[in-house]
Amino acid sequence: MKKYLLPVLFILLAPASTVAQSATETEVTEAILENFRYLNENLTNKPGTYSSQGALEFWSSGGLLNEVSNRDTDEYDVFSITPKHIRVIPIVEGQAAVAHYYSEGALQPKGFPGVSHYMTRATQVFVKEGGEWKVRSSHWSPISAGSGTTQTVQ
Numbered sequence: 327m328k329k330y331l332l333p334v335l336f337i338l339l340a341p342a343s344t345v346a347q348s349a350t351e352t353e354v355t356e357a358i359l360e361n362f363r364y365l366n367e368n369l370t371n372k373p374g375t376y377s378s379q380g381a382l383e384f385w386s387s388g389g390l391l392n393e394v395s396n397r398d399t400d401e402y403d404v405f406s407i408t409p410k411h412i413r414v415i416p417i418v419e420g421q422a423a424v425a426h427y428y429s430e431g432a433l434q435p436k437g438f439p440g441v442s443h444y445m446t447r448a449t450q451v452f453v454k455e456g457g458e459w460k461v462r463s464s465h466w467s468p469i470s471a472g473s474g475t476t477q478t479v480q
Contacts, residue, residue: 350416354423354452357459358409362429365405371397377453377460386446386466404440407431409448423459425450428469445469 347355357375364372380395412427427448434440451463 347414348416348419350419350423351414354414354425354459355412357452358412358425358427358450362407362409365402366407369402369405371400373398374458375461377462378455379462381461381463383464384466386444386468401436402433403436404432404434407433407444421454423452425452429466 361372361375376394376396376398380393383392383394385392407429408431410428410430412425415424415426417423425448428446429448430445432440432442433444446466446468449465450461452459453462454460
């Protein structure tokens with residue numbers, strides 16, 4: 327009996343992070359990672375990442391709510407940002423989800439000063455359109471001791 331007790335306790339006390347993710351959690355996490363991979367390599371947003379209905383966004387530079395139809399035209403001289411600690415909450419499995427994560431690195435949008443210590447918290451709402459996860463809303467806020475972007479308007 328004792329030889330079975332330790333494995334059972336280990337399973338019961340295992341961290342929640344070992345619990346299997348739903349398909350939505352996995353797919354949205356991969357969409358976030360792919361969007362950042364594309365940006366880091368191409369210095370522009372991956373085409374088609376935003377909902378066909380557009381999105382509402384609060385940017386890390388502060389300011390008012392921005393209505394964004396797409397971000398396909400954003401260009402950067404420098405973009406080296408990594409998303410970290412991604413957590414996804416499915417709202418409707420396979421249809422809508424909220425993602426929370428940190429993003430950290432450096433960036434310089436074309437025509438704006440660079441930010442060498444970019445550190446933000448991100449909350450994004452994703453919806454599935456045409457079989458792909460699209461951004462419908464975003465809120466970016468700087469982490470203490472970090473900076474947000476210098477952009478204030480689209």
